[in-house]
Amino acid sequence: MSSTPSRTYEPTPARKVAFLGLGVMGYPMAGHLARAGHQVTVYNRTATKSIAWCADYAGAGGKNHAQAATPREAARGADIVFCCVGNDDDLRAVTLGADGAFAGMEPGAIFVDHTTASAEVARELYRAARTLGLQFVDAPVSGGQAGAQNGQLTVMCGGDLAPFEAVRPTAMAFSRAFTRMGDSGAGQLTKMVNQICIAGLVQGLSEAVAFGMQAGLDMPLVLDVIGKGAAQSWQMDNRGKTMVEGKFDFGFAVDWMRKDLGLVLAEAQRNGASLPVTALVDQFYGDVQRMGGNRWDTSSLIARLTK
Incomplete structure (x- = not known):
């Protein structure tokens, strides 16, 4: 049974596409492409994931989908190659070299990278693609695992x-x-702005919830009340009450957030931006990792304050 919930798709011309990387984000994203009527060939470093995806989406959108042994094979003949892998090095591994996607793409084909990576690697691969007559779009996403599953990224x-x-x-x-933010690298830089906002919001919410619990307040009620005023945020609406309950089994893991904040802080060193709160929250996530919370959701920052 497919893990992608049903949704309504706008009619679009069917395209031959590839999808590289079938993690918690890529697996349902590729599924939505299949259900929307596109012909999808998938590649994943662990081939069992590709095999499972093909079984889950067999016949979806009226097409017979396929899996490939290498990124090059997956990209062969594709109009668009989508990608969602772990980091800069993973991205280089699936694009460059004899078995990389660029080697299999035809001139004019478009590579769309949904990995949260550095702006530097986005520009590097943009230049490499253009040299080969290809197109490259850096396109990181926000919305987490739920957004990927619901097709609402x-x-x-x-x-x-x-x-x-x-x-x-x-x-x-x-x-x-799906918005163009500017030239090559602008997508990755915008994602960094997004992560800076989230880091500060989650730390502030953690401190507020911990303070209220220490004061003996009915925190679910408090969150209901203040969530109707200026303190309202997505994090409060979706994570506030689970933070009170100590539940952190959601999609976006602390390890991933630390990777993202590492990209942010490295870029800040290059461009001279001052990020004192972000740097501090990155250290706090390090504390959560040392508590064994590597795979906990990012809202687990509160665990430092209530342990």
Whole structure:
């Protein structure tokens, strides 16, 4: 049974696409492409994931989908190659070299990278793609595992206008918003802004909830009340009460947040931005890792304050 919930897709011309990386995000994202009627070939470093995906989505969208042994094989003949892997090195591994996707793509084909990576690697691969007559769009996402499963991701893109516009109708199969932010690297930089905001919000919410619990307040009631005022946020609405309950088994893990904040802090060193709160919260996430919370949701920052 497929893990992708049903949703309504806008009619778009069917495209031949590839999807590289079938983790908690990529697996349902590729599924939405299949259900929207696109012909999908998938690649994953662990082949059992690709085999399982093909079984889950057999016949979805009226197409017979396939799996490939290498990124190059997956990309062969694809109009668009989507990708969602772990980090800069993983991204280079699936794009470059004899078995990389770039080697299998035809001139004019578009590579869309949904990995949260550095702006530096986005620009590097943009240049490499253009040299080969290919197009490259950096397109990190926000919305977490639930957004991927529901096809409601917010996608922030960097790259040339023409490939962005060509990709957008297809990518809306898993997106609620798909927006060009500027030239190559702008998508990754926008995602960094997103993570800076989240880090500060979650720490503030953690301190507020811990304070209220220490004061003996009925915190679910407190959150209901203040959530109707200026303190309201997505984090409060979706994580406040589970933080009170000490439940951290959601999609976006502390390990991933630390990777993202590492990218943020490295970019800040390059551009001279001052990020004292972000740097401090990154250290706090290190404390959570030392507590054994590597795979806990990012809202687990409160665990430092209530242990």
